[in-house]
Amino acid sequence: MIKEFIRKRSIHVCLVCTGGCNGCDIEVAALLSQRYDLEQYGIYYHNNPRESDALLVTGTVAKQWQEKLVEFYNKVPEPKAVVAIGACALSGGIFQQESDKVGAPVSDVIPVDAEVPGCPPRPAEIAIAVLKYVPPTLASYRRKI
Amino acid sequence: MSSVIWYLYEFARKTWIDRFLNAKTDPEIAEAPSRFRDFPEVQKDLCISCGACVFSCPSQGAIKLVRDEERENIFPVINKSSCIRCGFCVEVCPTEPKTLKTGENYLIMEEYRILPQEKVYIADEYLCIRCKKCLEACKIGAINFKDNVISIDQSKCVSCGDCINACPVKGAIKETYIINIDEQKEIINTLIKSLEGTINLEVERIRKLPDHDPDKIIKLEYPLADYLQKARNIIPNDEMIIKTVEKVTDRLKMNIITWDDEKCNQCRLCVNECPTGAIKYDEKIGKVERDPEKCLRCTICYQTCPFGVPGLYVARFLLKNNVILITLKPSQIPIRG
Known part of the structure; x- marks a missing residue:
């Protein structure tokens, strides 16, 4: 119970860019700046999936990323949540085409809990999505016996 | 002594405890400004189903025309997951008032004109190579060069056409008839x-x-x-x-x-x-x-x-x-x- 309480108030996120224009990553970087100050909401940023609770996935899931994203996802300890950010991650956006080079949407590769549309979304929209949808997902986790 | 402690307590309450208990995000950060181009809203009744919005869309599958069986009306539906919020569909929408609505585009506001003219000359920012030949050709100084952009002052222009003859790029200055x-x-x-x-x-x-x-x-x-x-x-x-x-x-x-x-x-x-x-x-x-x-x-x-x-x-x-x-x-x- 204490774990659940703490998890709601300190969400550790890991950003994964799977081949887009990096616009969404810049918006996430803007969240870390003084104007938005991500850590005041209890969201902490890591580059390591092993110490994070939630994955922020941006980009079109390029061919090279399709297997590696699953590996990445498996490295995140349970309970875990995935937030797909941007038009690329949701549908392929302007990179959408009929070929195996683009694996979008992300939900085809790994289960997604929250989606943030936009090209790119505003930093505030990303923060709201993480705060609104990640804690319930983490709380709904029950350990398999 | 007691007054000093009281003063410190008051100071702490005002500056720290109040703010800590009533912590709020600055609304300026959380809310989008009014000119922000959000996902376009669709007013179904105004649509004349011309399909211009679908052709203007740069993202595939972001906008689609859908037929409403009950009202026998055709209107565009926006797929938020691939919309890139460029606002092109709103710009091309020919209905008055517009079927699609988004944040205000201050780049396409109407300009005030005084002289009755047949033609309008507009400089195209993208095709213009900034050679400034039109600046020399214009006899009345209606062409301005500011912030590395050539613009034609519509209130001064007399439609003589000297700028278009001097311009070396086809289409950099656009000549449009506004009569008939x-x-x-x-x-x-x-x-x-x-x-x-x-x-x-x-x-x-x-x-x-x-x-x-x-x-x-x-x-x-x-x-x-x-x-x-x-x-x-x-x-x-x-x-x-x-x-x-x-x-x-x-x-x-x-x-x-x-x-x-x-x-x-x-x-x-x-x-x-x-x-x-x-x-x-x-x-x-x-x-x-x-x-x-x-x-x-x-x-x-x-x-x-x-x-x-x-x-x-x-x-x-x-x-x-x-x-x-x-x-x-x-x-x-x-x-x-």
Whole structure:
């Protein structure tokens, strides 16, 4: 119970860019700046999936990323949540085409809990999505016996 | 002593405890400003189903025309997951007030004009090479150069046309007639109809083009002489006719839909997908039929049909020595089953 309480108030996120224009990553970087100050909401940023609770996935899931994203996802300890950010991650956006080079949407590769549309979304929209949808997902986790 | 402790307690309460208990995000950070281009809102009743928004969309599958069975109305639906919020669909929407709404675009506000003029000259920021020849050519100083952008002051311009003669780039300064708008529309409609008629005469040849082979093209020619006779009846102004035709042929990209009845297996997938109801299933004959008059060329049937009944070809045009050269190519849009 204490774990659940703490998890709601300190969400550790890991950003994964799977081949887009990096616009969404810049918006996430803007969240870390003084104007938005991500850590005041209890969201902490890591580059390591092993110490994070939630994955922020941006980009079109390029061919090279399709297997590696699953590996990445498996490295995140349970309970875990995935937030797909941007038009690329949701549908392929302007990179959408009929070929195996683009694996979008992300939900085809790994289960997604929250989606943030936009090209790119505003930093505030990303923060709201993480705060609104990640804690319930983490709380709904029950350990398999 | 007690007063000092009281003072410290008051200080801490005011500066720290109050803020800690009533912590709030600055509304300026959380809320979008009013000029922010959000996802466009659709007013279904205003739509005239012209399909301009679908063609202007740079992202695939972001906007689609959908037919409402109850109201017999066709309106665009925006798929938020692939919309990139560029606002192009709002800019091209021709209805008044606009069917699609988004944040205010301060780049396309109307300008105030004093002199009655036939033509308007507008500098194109993207094609302009900043050679500043027009600045020297303009005798009244209506052209400004500010922040590395050439702009023409509409309240000063007298439409002499010296800038367009001095400009070395075709299309960098645009000359537009603002009189006889209805006649201009009629000229354009006649031109497009006669061009389409010319292309439709060659349908059999077009159908034999192999699909998705970008090297194979068909070339046609359309001499302007007959058309000029018709256009002169609408408005006797040769200069305006030629200028309008040139502008149309430079920009026009025409979708040509061919219909191959022999391949059709009467699966009726396209009937429900067609936004205008141009494709109908006739139960008496047991056959799917297409009405070219109602067709918007939205290419949805082409993307839906699993048997390749509708063919999609793109026509482009070029005006040269009073002859319009037409180039036909198979479309590059992928077919989705």
